[in-house]
Amino acid sequence: MDGMMIGLIQTTVLYGATHRNHDKSIYEDLHKSAFESYSTEIGYVLKSITKTIKSLKKWMKPKRVKTPIYLRPTTSYIAYEPKGVILIIGPYNYPFQLILEPLIGAIAAGNTASIKPSEYASHTEQLLQTLINDHFEPSYLHVITGDHKITENLLENKFDHIFFTGSTRVGKLIYEQASKHLTPVTLELGGKSPTIVDQSANLKVAAKRIIFGKFINAGQTCIAPDYIYVHQTIAESFIKILSDTMHTMYNDLHQFGRIINDKHFDRLMNLIDADKVLQKPVIDAKMCLISPTIMKGVTWTDKVMQEEIFGPLLPVLIYDDIDTLIKLLKTKEKPLALYVFTNNKDIQHKVFSQLSFGGGAMNDTIMHVSNPCLPFGGVGQSGMGAYHYFASFEIFSHKKSYIKRCTWLYLPLVYPPYTKSKENIIKKILK
Template identity: 65%
Template sequence: METIVQSQKTLFLSGKTLSYEFRIRQLQKLKQLIINYQDEILEALFKDLHKSRFEAYSTEVGYVLKSLTHTIKGLKKWMKPKKVKTPYYLSATSSYITYDALGTILIIGPYNYPFQLIIEPLIGAIAAGNTVMIKPSEFATYTEKILVKLVNNHFDKDYLYVIEGDYTVTSKLLDSKFDHIFFTGSSRVGQIVYEKASKHLTPVTLELGGKSPTIVDETANLKIAAERILFGKFLNAGQTCIAPDYIYVHDTIHDEFINILNQVINTRYSDMNYFGRIINERHYKRLIGLIDETKMIQKPTVEAETKLISPTVLIDVTWDDKVMQEEIFGPILPVLKYANLKDLVSLLKTKDKPLALYLFSNDKKNQTYVFENLTFGGGAINDTIMHVSNPYLPFGGIGMSGIGAYHGFYSFKLFSHTKGYVKKATWFDLPIIYPPYTKFKEKLIRKIFK
């Protein structure tokens, strides 16, 4: 393991990975490999998480193919030094920003989107000119195998390499000195990664999660809100870091909204053949333990053998309930009531900053108030989760929900050092900066710097 890390560092120091021509070839090669292996990838995602072909393609395979297209198109422009303004007192000087590759990157992926959340940061790392070690989730075993096949069989291990294994392998990897660590997963493991990285002063990106709230006010289109909230919540059987974790509904529309939620569930989620499964028995049992049978609007279908939990809505929920004590990360949706928006915002300010927040409202004042007064990673008004699909937007958390942001150009920037420099002409020199320093020079410099 350590030998491969060192060989990747050696390759990086050789400068081979830095040219535009090399980077673009690797991105094009990766894209073609994903196209070639797409059926195997989709099959692996079905075996690991019971993802339908539509869901697996749209959220994993097609998602990263679109990201590759975007990056390939933009890379030359991103790599080009950017000229910026220069203040007048730096006479005969031009100022520039350029992006330097960091070196050798470690990417640690999760089980919930086991292909996308490896490949998406990998695209940025390649685009920025780095070498990369990749550690997929051992829980998504079939996807882990296809990642090994796709990367290790087609790229030099000194450039890109996928390493298999459990948490002990991850721990050993974290003992090595990388130039950047990118981790997606739980806050608990993120703290471990951050602590280990600190020993080498290695910068980290942590894409975590938390309890992302959704607010439905009295002006919302309730049918649209129900459709879009349930879509965002139950995609991948709720195993999505930016899924709506719970809903606050204005008390004047609460009962009507619950009836509509129930109707949508019966219409959209009657066929469990297209519904995802929980990744393993431990998480299945954890989720079953969060369901209060006295608060269900309808009894869910549960199958221990297949780890199926059908869409489950809980009402009359309070912050004392077990389901509100942790990120749910499954197909359970608690609904709470509120009476006053300002009081609700004050309450939400006392909670950890979430990865996402969603507001369903047709009142522009409410939209402005919520988005100006609450801090969260990213979000949407009258929609859920779709902000993540826009490559022109940064995606990332804040506080306990994460550190750093990526996607599109922001991925390229994340895996680069933003370097500023100036270029000064030699035909002119400003004598004021040199000693001896007179009262006249001091008076002049005070006029300049004010």
């Protein structure tokens, strides 16, 4: 039944994609190009569905685990059962993918779900309402639309698991509400994800991969490089390469995304220091357009470093010693992602072993999220819990443990009456 429901979602997604309803809705909300819409939203979801359907039978089968010698002859098992009713609350930045990706896991685990898309991405919200409510019984899956007041009302109800993607501020409120019912939560949040570029890095490759990771979806990506720390010995040359690469990749702004709404456009405009902008950006308030913008000479006292940017602004800071930088980054909140560009294995080891973060990459940005075999999630202020592929099935399941013991062999050791000889035997076994 679970596989059939996932298959039905696959069919409806494919139908909509064929008729370009999905592309159109996402474009109207965020001005994503057809390539971005398919690769990061529609195609991403379809690939996840395909892999889940292929693996589901294996996942659902009870797993036999080892049994200690003192319990033999006994067999031990872990079975997965549905948690029940899931509430999925989605964000505006990837309004299609970040609803359906957790939903795939929830259905795979056998749950029902209430779904609350972001009202900011109103066209995709309506698409999801049609896509799901027209094809599923409301007792199985149902999309609920509306503003934050609707979300607040939903949270008054008891769910068996809440899955939220969005800001840390809202995540805290959801966690607080969930605690009233002791409801488990998965929080996929964000933070200021750092990128480090050292002297040994391939600067052209680093520039291209950082620009791509930062400015896809106009910077509205929770794992986008939030800022760069570049070694002082290569700072000027790297900033020049970074700027040239940015202009080559985003010379045509017709394919560049837009900020979701006026509120976030104004917030981002307030973070721009005109004295530190490498080149004056193209600004169109009516279209909510801010072109890719590099800022140099930035310090932690600047406005742009006081919050997660979540937009097309890329601050560049300077460091001169990796150990000092690591100590500094340890004083900051744990980010959702971290990236380091270096061919020095010692530095790779230092950064990845000494700093805590949700996930990351060496000599790349954001692409770790495209591997379904890697659980995706944050740590500390950047979130709790992880999902994708089997990890999604797992978080929406209860692991039910049990043993199956034989009746043909009776070992009186653990049963009263207790004797000194029994005590001596148990001391030898349990040590």
